[in-house]
Amino acid sequence: MPLVPMRILLDHAAEHDYGVGAFNVNNMEQIQAIMMAAVETNSPVIVQASRGARSYSNDNYLRHLMIAAAELNPQIPIVMHQDHGNSPATCFSAIEQGFTSVMMDGSLEEDGKTPASYEYNVDVTQQVVKKAHALGVTVEAELGCLGGIEDGHGAGLSGEEALAHLTDPDEAGEFVAATDCDALAVAIGTSHGAYKFKKKPTGDVLKMGVIEKIHEKLPNCHLVMHGSSSVPKELIDIINEYGGEMPETYGVPVEQIQRGIKHGVRKINVDTDNRLAITGAIRKVFSEHPDAFDPRKYLKPAREAMAEVVKARMIAFGQAGWADKIEIHTLEDMARRYHG
Numbered sequence: 001m002p003l004v005p006m007r008i009l010l011d012h013a014a015e016h017d018y019g020v021g022a023f024n025v026n027n028m029e030q031i032q033a034i035m036m037a038a039v040e041t042n043s044p045v046i047v048q049a050s051r052g053a054r055s056y057s058n059d060n061y062l063r064h065l066m067i068a069a070a071e072l073n074p075q076i077p078i079v080m081h082q083d084h085g086n087s088p089a090t091c092f093s094a095i096e097q098g099f100t101s102v103m104m105d106g107s108l109e110e111d112g113k114t115p116a117s118y119e120y121n122v123d124v125t126q127q128v129v130k131k132a133h134a135l136g137v138t139v140e141a142e143l144g145c146l147g148g149i150e151d152g153h154g155a156g157l158s159g160e161e162a163l164a165h166l167t168d169p170d171e172a173g174e175f176v177a178a179t180d181c182d183a184l185a186v187a188i189g190t191s192h193g194a195y196k197f198k199k200k201p202t203g204d205v206l207k208m209g210v211i212e213k214i215h216e217k218l219p220n221c222h223l224v225m226h227g228s229s230s231v232p233k234e235l236i237d238i239i240n241e242y243g244g245e246m247p248e249t250y251g252v253p254v255e256q257i258q259r260g261i262k263h264g265v266r267k268i269n270v271d272t273d274n275r276l277a278i279t280g281a282i283r284k285v286f287s288e289h290p291d292a293f294d295p296r297k298y299l300k301p302a303r304e305a306m307a308e309v310v311k312a313r314m315i316a317f318g319q320a321g322w323a324d325k326i327e328i329h330t331l332e333d334m335a336r337r338y339h340g
């Protein structure tokens with residue numbers, strides 16, 4: 001099966017009340033881990049690459065690895081998504097490289113750091129929607145700003161500062177009407193990276209109520225939760241047990257994500273948890289086998305550890321069991337649907 005537009009998966013998820021995890025990749029092992037978990041659970045897949053990932057792995061390598069994933073797993077619908085495109089040009093280059101979905105993050109200016117004006121955000125998002133939809137490619141937009149920085153992207157807001165940049169439900173209604181984006185990333189107090197909350201988040205810092213209000217205003221818009229790793233203590237403990245030094249930290253509890261899924265959340269971005277799983281597995285091998293020097297000796301357990309996390313999320317988000325039940329439409333079908 002060729003790579004499919006993300007809109008198909010999100011529409012199916014909305015119809016059947018589940019969410020789809022979007023997992024970041026930089027290399028072959030991470031793509032393989034996601035596909036292992038998807039095959040085992042019969043889950044549709046969203047693989048995403050940030051700008052940092054595209055420059056780290058090189059677009060050509062990434063494109064061919066994704067084509068390999070699709071060839072080897074014809075029963076699984078797979079989306080290739082640009083995470084946090086910082087400009088229309090970044091989104092257009094992703095589309096040229098075969099990405100079937102792009103995020104135009106106009107909540108920040110092109111530097112990926114400075115919070116942008118509403119007008120700027122509408123303008124750049126409209127530009128991307130126009131060109132992407134003509135080709136059947138899905139567009140995710142963002143309104144409001146998350147905390148933290150990941151891969152050099154983000155306003156660097158602290159958790160408290162991020163609370164001043166939550167998505168406004170009224171503005172969200174206007175924004176989606178003005179841009180015709182397929183999915184909207186919302187800011188509800190989450191941050192990118194491992195250090196989201198200093199204690200288990202309560203409703204004071206993680207504003208799930210904002211999602212409920214946005215969903216009431218926009219019942220047909222697919223919502224996206226960024227920075228939604230759960231940062232499980234077990235994964236931090238493994239890293240620290242084998243020589244790591246990670247301070248105590250908390251992520252977004254899976255049960256809060258499940259609450260979001262009941263209120264329109266259809267895409268959940270998870271990166272940190274996979275990074276933690278990989279790092280813990282590699283540290284364990286190095287600690288127990290200081291003589292090891294064959295990369296397969298540590299990359300294989302790392303890949304398996306990531307696959308376990310991805311599998312657990314696929315089951316928790318409800319996407320497990322659906323891969324072979326989704327009716328597939330090509331990019332050309334989608335282009336006709338947008339303009340029909």
Ligand SMILES: [Zn+2]
Pocket residue numbers: 084192226227269
């Ligand atoms: Zn993000």
